[in-house]
Amino acid sequence: MKSNPKEREIGERLAGAHRVAVATHVNPDGDGLGSVAGLSLFLERLGKVVYPCIPRLNELPPQYSYLPGREKIGTCGEPGEPPEVFVALDCSNLERLESLAPIARASGILINVDHHEDNTEYGDINLVDERASSTAELVFRVFRANGWEIDPAVATCLYTGLFTDTGRFQHPNTTPEAFRIAYELALAGAEVSRVAREVYQNQSLSYVHLLGLVLERARLSREVGLVYSTISQEDLRATGASLSEAEDLVDYLRTVRGGKVVALLKELEDGRVRVSLRSRDDLPVGPIARELGGGGHAMAAGYTTEKNLDGALRELISILARLAGHQVPGAEGGEEDR
Ligand code: 5GP
Ligand code: MN
Numbered sequence: 001m002k003s004n005p006k007e008r009e010i011g012e013r014l015a016g017a018h019r020v021a022v023a024t025h026v027n028p029d030g031d032g033l034g035s036v037a038g039l040s041l042f043l044e045r046l047g048k049v050v051y052p053c054i055p056r057l058n059e060l061p062p063q064y065s066y067l068p069g070r071e072k073i074g075t076c077g078e079p080g081e082p083p084e085v086f087v088a089l090d091c092s093n094l095e096r097l098e099s100l101a102p103i104a105r106a107s108g109i110l111i112n113v114d115h116h117e118d119n120t121e122y123g124d125i126n127l128v129d130e131r132a133s134s135t136a137e138l139v140f141r142v143f144r145a146n147g148w149e150i151d152p153a154v155a156t157c158l159y160t161g162l163f164t165d166t167g168r169f170q171h172p173n174t175t176p177e178a179f180r181i182a183y184e185l186a187l188a189g190a191e192v193s194r195v196a197r198e199v200y201q202n203q204s205l206s207y208v209h210l211l212g213l214v215l216e217r218a219r220l221s222r223e224v225g226l227v228y229s230t231i232s233q234e235d236l237r238a239t240g241a242s243l244s245e246a247e248d249l250v251d252y253l254r255t256v257r258g259g260k261v262v263a264l265l266k267e268l269e270d271g272r273v274r275v276s277l278r279s280r281d282d283l284p285v286g287p288i289a290r291e292l293g294g295g296g297h298a299m300a301a302g303y304t305t306e307k308n309l310d311g312a313l314r315e316l317i318s319i320l321a322r323l324a325g326h327q328v329p330g331a332e333g334g335e336e337d338r
Contacts, residue, residue: 004145006127010111011146013085013125014043021051021076021083021107025096027274027302028054029247030064030164030199032090035113035135037067038157039087042148044069051077055098061244066198067160068153082106088123090135090161092116092295113138117286118295130297133178136161140181152189159190164199167251171299200248206241213239214249220258224320227259227280230309231266243268250276261285261320265312273312274304288319 014020022040024032033054040052052069053076054060060073077083086107088094091114094101104110112123115132132138136158143150143158150158162182166174169182186192210231218229231246243266250264260281266274275292277285277300284298292315294303305312 004141006125007142007145010087010113010125010127010142011148013109013111014048014087015046015146017048017084017108019049019051019077019081019083019085021053021086021100021103022089023053023055023076023086023091023097023100023104024089025091026055026098027059027244027247028061029090031134031136031161033061033064033067033070034157034160034162034164035089035139036073037069038136038154038161039089039139039142040072041069041154041157042143051075051083053100055100059244061247062204063199063202063245064160066194067157076100076103082108084108085111087111087113089113089139090115092118093120094122113142116295117297118290131175133173133175133181134161134165136165137178137181140185150185150188152191155185155188155190156195159185159192160195160199163192163195168196168200173297173299204241204245206239207245209239210235210241210246211249211252214246214264215252218253218256220256221317222258224317224324225258225260225281225283226263226317226320227253227256227261228263228265228313228316229253230313231264232309233267233269243274247276250278254278254280261288263316265309265316267309268304271308272304272306273309275302275312275316277301277303283323288316288323291319292316 020043022036024036036052040050043050052073082103086104110123111125113127115135117130119128140158213235214229220227253262260283262278264276277289279285279299285301286296286298289296289301289303292303296302
């Protein structure tokens with residue numbers, strides 16, 4: 001028997017429970033949602049009462065509608081009756097669960113499965129491995145360590161997590177192990193071509209118009225090595241797009257040569273600004289996001305600030321200037337390319 005004690009302990013706890021909540025973080029992505037969908041599906045087949053859940057139900061990105069069981073994603077059980085086991089997937093700290101955090105704390109056992117380097121190990125059981133390509137990879141390990149069957153539907157869910165978190169097998173987390181698991185999932189019946197189509201080739205026309213605005217106003221500040229663009233609430237009104245379908249727009253900015261860091265600044269309904277950071281070079285963005293109250297990985301991180309779009313941009317530029325070891329100008333200053 002292979003030694004995967006944590007994976008097996010998680011399997012035993014889940015097998016022994018009757019009511020299980022399976023959740024992921026606010027602004028959920030393909031890894032979080034795919035992992036929730038895959039694990040929930042399997043636990044339902046074991047006869048459990050399963051509550052797949054996310055903090056803000058109205059923010060479910062439409063491109064993941066194909067995930068089986070998506071329509072069951074809701075709240076974490078009955079009020080006043082916490083689940084026996086609460087599984088948090090792809091979630092680096094309890095705050096990222098927002099309204100679900102008290103339920104997670106009140107549950108019998110809290111299981112934390114994640115690959116973020118800044119995970120706070122908040123669970124009773126923590127399966128945290130920052131070398132894993134994705135949380136889906138860790139969920140796959142739990143399945144394998146316990147001899148659980150991966151049927152085609154579960155395989156499609158886990159493949160979604162692996163495929164999206166590796167940036168379609170392009171980011172540095174695209175390890176041989178990631179390819180091995182992709183192979184195993186394909187063998188188990190994952191609909192690999194469908195996942196690519198659903199996630200990346202199934203956008204609304206509004207999305208494409210919003211993409212146009214984001215690309216049009218992209219700027220490169222050579223001085224601090226930043227490629228950036230913005231989305232305002234007005235842009236959302238003008239195009240009819242929503243922020244939840246704009247999650248991957250930042251990746252288009254990544255294509256610009258000359259920047260070390262890529263940022264997409266998004267104005268929220270309440271006036272705050274959520275910033276998505278991506279690394280284009282060797283400069284890790286996780287520490288930058290943490291300094292500004294957020295978190296994430298070396299290659300992808302984010303944070304939310306009380307500042308407006310201009311203020312947020314100036315704040316980011318001044319941090320990058322400090323890292324680059326020189327004083328800099330405000331947003332409009334410095335040398336910029338169009
Ligand atoms: P995104 O830009 O796609 O929203 O996030 C990129 C990565 O950074 C994801 O792994 C996400 O979990 C993490 N991240 C984004 N915002 C925050 C935040 O406010 N706090 C923490 N801890 N992580 C974040
Ligand atoms: Mn992830």
